[in-house]
Amino acid sequence: MDITSLFAALPGNIAQGIIWGVMALGVYLTFRVLNIADLTVDGSFATGGAVTVVLITNGVPVPVAILVAVLAGALAGLCTGILHTVLGIPDILAGILSQIALYSINLDIMSGCANMAVNVMKYKLLLSLRNVPGAILVSLIFVVVIIALMYWYLGTEQGSALRSTGNNPAMSRAQGININMMKVIALSLSNALVALSGGLIAQYQGFADINMGRGAIVIGLAAVIIGEVIGNAIFKKKMNFVLRLSFVVIGAIIYYIVIGIVLWLHMPTNDLKLFTAIIVAIFLAVPYLKGTANNSFRKAAKRGAGK
Template identity: 50%
Template structure:
């Protein structure tokens, strides 16, 4: 059982990077960005292909991040310059990335078995593969949170947050909201692609379909983090995203341990997200019912 939980924590730390990316669009920008499902597979595809062909794993991971940022740029330009709705822009990018990822890898999947990855450095220090993934994932997650906490406190970062809060008010303050939306999408998809690259290296393969359902996983982690580890300050909310991703992975590991078929996991995730999103409405209905009963 301990090994299962440790494995879930390791994987949760890698998915936490993607969760932070989803949070930027879903909560900060108030945009539903479906290009995430293509970006995470793109990050995995670029990293796996380059590492397979002999590139340094850290450089390959950086290239994967840049690839995701370019995907976010495309989504941003489709939405802000061509005036295509944000949801449809993400869908168009996601669909096109499927073919692009196939072009990058040259086939449906690439194996990284017995090939050095970013985790090999820690394995050479005597750590096990799972402990190496956990340590590197923890370092990445904390570093990203610190950088984002600083960035969103700068003038540009505050402009992005203002754009997400109230577009009209942000424009009245002289903020170029189109640029801020595009920049937010670039950062978000870059983090998602980074997560994909790290996940591919941890599982020793990249697959063109690994991004399917990832947006639901990201939303589930965001919602769980907000509901269970609710925090009033921005830094605390970023930390709650990591805890939410880890909690989600532990829940999945436990339900599999209890005998749930793997084919039902996405249904379970969808139901979890639906219940979590409807909690405020449910609580409000219960409160109104209690007040009505009390008045009688």
């Protein structure tokens, strides 16, 4: 139980956190901007990994493989969007349907193999566990570019329409915004980011696995919420949009540092999922409970009772 070993493992946890941060940014787009908890991500994360590994092992250059993975993710999001908007299936269910379908599709992508290796010694991978500082650098570049693009895009006319769709769909429709189109666009963009993250993780850990996306949505939500709470605590009202996005990634990093601490403490990993769920529940519940406590009606009632 040596504290130095915890610090020595820190860079690895940070690298993993930043890469999952890309995924968390995708979750932010649906969960916070669009106000939908999109469960497609559990499937599209593995799709990103599978497409990347299959293409790389077939001799396709890494950047092209990543690009195709991103497009595959966008396609998955498009399917969820169509199920939801054109076919009128509730958003949660549409996501679950895509997720289940992607399980089979991912297996087909990897020609029936549940697990495919991509050997770091044979290909020029963008990042790998072998070179943790390099992985941090590469993933950081990805994150910075993505945050810049998201900042720019959500400020454009279409981006503003997208945000207003999430805030108030009825009013947005009244203003002439095609809200179904906005939902499909956001779901596609979100899953494109998730697939990108899956492709990076597959290279980082040296393999793609059919189960690699299992529970990804929870990690994404955990990152979004942890980042939000901490960001709000530090910057209060000064929290702007770029900071908000940055803190999503920081949330993911914190999540993986916590996992590192859990492993370092030799806590039974059987309870890891329960532990994650408890943390996310606490981070979700506390701001809400605090909000109700500060509710003006309740304050008025208290004042009334005091009289």
